[in-house]
Amino acid sequence: DLERDGIEVARVTLHVGPGTFKPISVEDVRLHDVGLERYRIVDAAADRINRALAEGRRVIAVGTTVTRTLEAAGASGRLVPGEGATRLLIAPGHRFRVVSGLVTNFHLPGSSLIVLVSAFAGRRRVLAAYRRAVREGYRFYSYGDAILLL
Numbered sequence: 234d235l236e237r238d239g240i241e242v243a244r245v246t247l248h249v250g251p252g253t254f255k256p257i258s259v260e261d262v263r264l265h266d267v268g269l270e271r272y273r274i275v276d277a278a279a280d281r282i283n284r285a286l287a288e289g290r291r292v293i294a295v296g297t298t299v300t301r302t303l304e305a306a307g308a309s310g311r312l313v314p315g316e317g318a319t320r321l322l323i324a325p326g327h328r329f330r331v332v333s334g335l336v337t338n339f340h341l342p343g344s345s346l347i348v349l350v351s352a353f354a355g356r357r358r359v360l361a362a363y364r365r366a367v368r369e370g371y372r373f374y375s376y377g378d379a380i381l382l383l
Contacts, residue, residue, distance in 0.1 A: 241285065243278035247271070247302040256343045262324050267345050271318045272302045279306075279314035286311070286331065291383075293334035297346045300332050300353070307331035323349040325356065335382045339366050339373040354382045 236242050252268025259265050282303070285292050294300040305319035306312050310330045322345055335353050340346035351359045362380060371378040 241281055243281040244275075245278055245299060245302050245306075246273040247298040249298050253298070253345060255345075257345060257348070262345075262348055263322065265322055265345055265348075267320060267322050269318050269320055270298075270301070271316065272306065273316045274302065274306055274312065274314045276314045279312045282307075282312045282331065291333045292331055293336060293381075293383075294332045295336045297335075297337050297340075297349050300335055300337075300349060303331040304329065323352050325352045327352045329353065333383070336379055337382070338375060338377050338379055339363065339371055341374060350382070 248271045250268040250270045252266060253270070255265075255267075257265045282292055292303065294303055301319060301321050301323060303312065304323060304327070305321040306314075306317060307330050312331060325348070332353070335350070337346075337350055340350060347359070354362075366373070366378065366380075
């Protein structure tokens with residue numbers, strides 16, 4: 234539907250490891266290890282995303298794993314195609330160089346995923362959205378309701 238409506242789509246692959254879902258058990262979240270995860274970005278996808286960045290258009294990641302892939306492969310501000318691996322943990326203070334919008338689920342507290350979402354949108358804003366989601370009976374976790382953050 235997005236493509237039919239003129240939205241440009243670029244697909245990337247990240248092989249998610251169990252560390253993504255491992256609860257954070259360290260006091261300093263930046264020390265949490267999400268484990269090594271492999272990714273692949275084909276040339277055509279990197280070209281589309283780099284063109285969007287150069288033209289000042291939004292790059293909206295669908296999912297936290299896509300966000301980590303794009304931010305890891307685009308740490309220089311330009312997406313590098315190919316295969317690679319990352320241990321990137323996105324926490325508050327991260328400077329987003331590729332992603333300017335995020336569609337994601339409502340994640341469980343104490344996870345690296347909610348930390349990433351908080352890094353993107355701000356902790357206060359995320360907690361307010363989560364309070365509303367709980368109040369209104371939204372579903373959480375992998376097959377739950379979604380949120381668009383810009």
